[in-house]
Amino acid sequence: MTVEETAKKIFETAGGEKNILNVTNCMTRVRLRLAERNENLESEIKKIEGVLGVNVSDDEFQIIVGPGNSTKIAGAINEILSRKKKPEIGDGKKLHEEIRARNATPAKLFLKKIAGIFLPLIPGFIACGLITGLVSIALKISPELSASPIIQLLAVAGNAVFWGMNLFVGYNAGKVFNGTPIIGGVLAAIMTHPGLANINLFDANLIPGRGGIISVIIVAAFAAYVEKYLHKIIPTMFDLFLTPLITVLISGAAAIFILQPVGGFISDAIGAAATGAISSGGAAVGFILAGLWLPLVMFGIHQAFTPIHVDLIANYGVTILLPILAMAGAGQVGASVAVYFTTKNKFLKKTIASALPVGIMGVGEPLIYGVTFPLGRPFIGACIGGAFGGAVQATFMVGAKTLGISGLPLAATTNNIPVYLLGVSVAYVAGFVATKILGFDDPPEEN
Numbered sequence: 001m002t003v004e005e006t007a008k009k010i011f012e013t014a015g016g017e018k019n020i021l022n023v024t025n026c027m028t029r030v031r032l033r034l035a036e037r038n039e040n041l042e043s044e045i046k047k048i049e050g051v052l053g054v055n056v057s058d059d060e061f062q063i064i065v066g067p068g069n070s071t072k073i074a075g076a077i078n079e080i081l082s083r084k085k086k087p088e089i090g091d092g093k094k095l096h097e098e099i100r101a102r103n104a105t106p107a108k109l110f111l112k113k114i115a116g117i118f119l120p121l122i123p124g125f126i127a128c129g130l131i132t133g134l135v136s137i138a139l140k141i142s143p144e145l146s147a148s149p150i151i152q153l154l155a156v157a158g159n160a161v162f163w164g165m166n167l168f169v170g171y172n173a174g175k176v177f178n179g180t181p182i183i184g185g186v187l188a189a190i191m192t193h194p195g196l197a198n199i200n201l202f203d204a205n206l207i208p209g210r211g212g213i214i215s216v217i218i219v220a221a222f223a224a225y226v227e228k229y230l231h232k233i234i235p236t237m238f239d240l241f242l243t244p245l246i247t248v249l250i251s252g253a254a255a256i257f258i259l260q261p262v263g264g265f266i267s268d269a270i271g272a273a274a275t276g277a278i279s280s281g282g283a284a285v286g287f288i289l290a291g292l293w294l295p296l297v298m299f300g301i302h303q304a305f306t307p308i309h310v311d312l313i314a315n316y317g318v319t320i321l322l323p324i325l326a327m328a329g330a331g332q333v334g335a336s337v338a339v340y341f342t343t344k345n346k347f348l349k350k351t352i353a354s355a356l357p358v359g360i361m362g363v364g365e366p367l368i369y370g371v372t373f374p375l376g377r378p379f380i381g382a383c384i385g386g387a388f389g390g391a392v393q394a395t396f397m398v399g400a401k402t403l404g405i406s407g408l409p410l411a412a413t414t415n416n417i418p419v420y421l422l423g424v425s426v427a428y429v430a431g432f433v434a435t436k437i438l439g440f441d442d443p444p445e446e447n
Contacts, residue, residue, distance in 0.1 A: 001050055003076055004076050006048060006051075006069075007077045007080065010045065010063060010077060011077050011080050013044050013045055013048065014032055014041065015036070016084070017081055017084040020034060020077070021034060021035055023074050025070040025074035026070065027070065027122070027363075028065070028066055028366075029064050029065070029070055030065055030070050030073050030074045031063075031074075032060065033060055034061050037056075042054050042056060050065055050069065051063055051064070051065060052066055052351075052366035052369060052370045053370045055298060055365075055369060064369050113177065114306065115306070116175075118172075118307065118310065121161070123404070124160075125402050127161075128157065128158050128161040128162065128402065129400070129402020129403070129404070129405070129413045130405075130413060131157050132155070132413065133158075133401060133402070133411075133413035133414070134154075134412055135154050137412060138151065165213065165310065166192045166213060167185050167188050167189055169213045170184040170185045170186075170187055170189070170216045170219075171185035171188070172184070173216060173217050173220030174220045174223065174224060177221045178224055179220065179225075179227045183223055183244060183247055183251075184220035184224070186248060187216075187220065187223055187251055187252060187255060188216045190248075191209065191210075191216065191255055191256075191260055192208055192209045194208050196208045206256065209314075210264040211260050211261070211263030211264035211265075211266070211267045212267050212310075212314040213307055213310050214266050214270070214307065214311055215255070215260045215263025215264060217307070218262065219254070219255040219260070219263070222254060222259060223247055223248075226250050227243060230247060267311050267315065270308055270311055271311065271312060271315050271316065274312060274320065274321055275316070278321075278324070278394050279397065281394070282394055282395050283391035283392075283394055283395045286391045286392070286394025286395065287387045287388070287390055287391040287394075288387070288390075289324050289390055290324050290325060290327040290331070290427075291386060291387030293325045293327075293328035294328045294368065297328070297368070298373070306403065309321060309322055313403070316399070317401065318401050318415055319400055320393075323393040323398040323410065323420055323423070324390040324398075326406040326410055327385075327387075327392075327393060327424070327427045328383070328386035328390070328427075329364035329386070329406050330385065330386060330407065330428055330431070331383060331388075331389060331427045331428075332359060332372060332385070333359045333367070333407075334427060334429060334434075335367075335371075335372050335379070335381040335385060335432065335434070335435040336352050336355070336371050336372060337431075338378070338431070338432045338436050339352060339371055339372070339378050339440065342436070342439075342440070343442050343443075344442060345442060348371070351370045352367070354366075355367050360408055361407045361408060362405055362407025363407075364406075364407075368382075377435070377438040378435045380434070381431055381435030381436075384430060385432070385434055386427055388430035389424060389426050389430065390427075392419065392422055392423035393420065396416060398423070399414065400414050400415075401415070407424075411424075
């Protein structure tokens with residue numbers, strides 16, 4: 001099936017324009033908000049060619065279709081909706097509002113906002129992180145290449161997203177918190193400006209970039225609140241001039257005197273907690289973190305860790321959490337290989353064969369929803385495999401210089417490639433062995 005055919009089939013199966021309220025996507029999933037769900041919907045969606053799995057939460061029906069396909073299929077469904085869907089009236093509009101209100105819990109809204117800030121940045125993190133990793137490998141092989149203009153240009157390119165990270169985060173945070181995006185970016189620039197180091201207040205020089213992205217997010221949220229309040233009280237004829245001016249002045253002052261120091265304290269606490277826990281707990285902490293990661297991915301809670309990774313990279317140059325958590329996907333691969341060599345179900349073998357390559361490359365959701373989780377015990381085997389791999393990464397404090405990728409591609413961005421690959425291998429083997437020991441009920445062939 002083509003992308004358009006898959007999108008059309010999902011659209012029709014999900015109830016069409018009368019039932020589909022909204023369509024979005026992340027890296028691997030098409031996310032539908034539906035007015036109603038019948039009890040057979042999940043099984044019917046899974047039968048569609050190209051669908052690798054389904055995850056159902058309170059407010060979303062998530063269809064796993066893999067990287068690349070998620071963007072194309074969501075776009076195609078939205079095109080169909082734009083042609084067919086009419087404005088909601090009467091009971092339909094009321095139902096939509098009731099569903100949104102029921103699912104708008106503070107925790108869910110917060111996680112969605114955080115994801116909304118960082119998801120658009122992930123392609124940049126991936127590109128720059130891989131460039132940095134490849135340059136590092138080249139310099140380890142041939143240190144004399146450091147004088148090469150090409151290598152120097154590549155080093156600048158690899159650092160670009162991190163050099164401008166606060167600005168990007170400020171802009172996106174302003175947008176996510178329903179303020180003017182560029183005001184969020186301007187405030188981030190003020191907080192990061194090197195000229196702050198020359199300003200002495202209360203017998204202390206200001207610190208450019210203090211608190212990193214944590215401070216930027218706090219200030220952007222505060223500025224959006226100030227801006228919305230000013231829109232209400234400033235006469236329309238002066239709104240265009242006074243609102244941005246007063247917003248920047250008030251929020252900038254709040255940032256320098258209050259919010260940036262608060263963000264700095266939070267950022268330091270996060271860094272100290274992460275590095276302290278792993279350095280003191282070592283293998284045990286890595287075992288626990290990696291072992292629990294797959295359930296967190298299933299519930300979509302993993303997005304909350306993105307700002308922590310970014311903050312660690314900004315403060316320490318690497319995130320020591322990502323290599324540990326990436327082992328969960330490696331455990332998934334080992335468990336799925338065990339299922340492949342054990343099952344007699346031809347469809348299951350085909351599913352594993354198609355999902356394993358992307359699993360090895362770090363996209364584990366097709367294997368979660370298409371293989372291990374439906375079978376039950378192999379999912380536990382995958383968690384065990386990831387836990388052993390995480391213990392290896394934590395023991396040697398392996399760090400990664402980027403985020404947004406996992407599996408084998410992450411190796412190029414780590415500060416200890418051999419140990420990272422050792423951890424991956426351990427997770428593969430442990431996931432395989434654990435799944436073999438735990439066993440599973442082989443599903444019968446469908447007629």
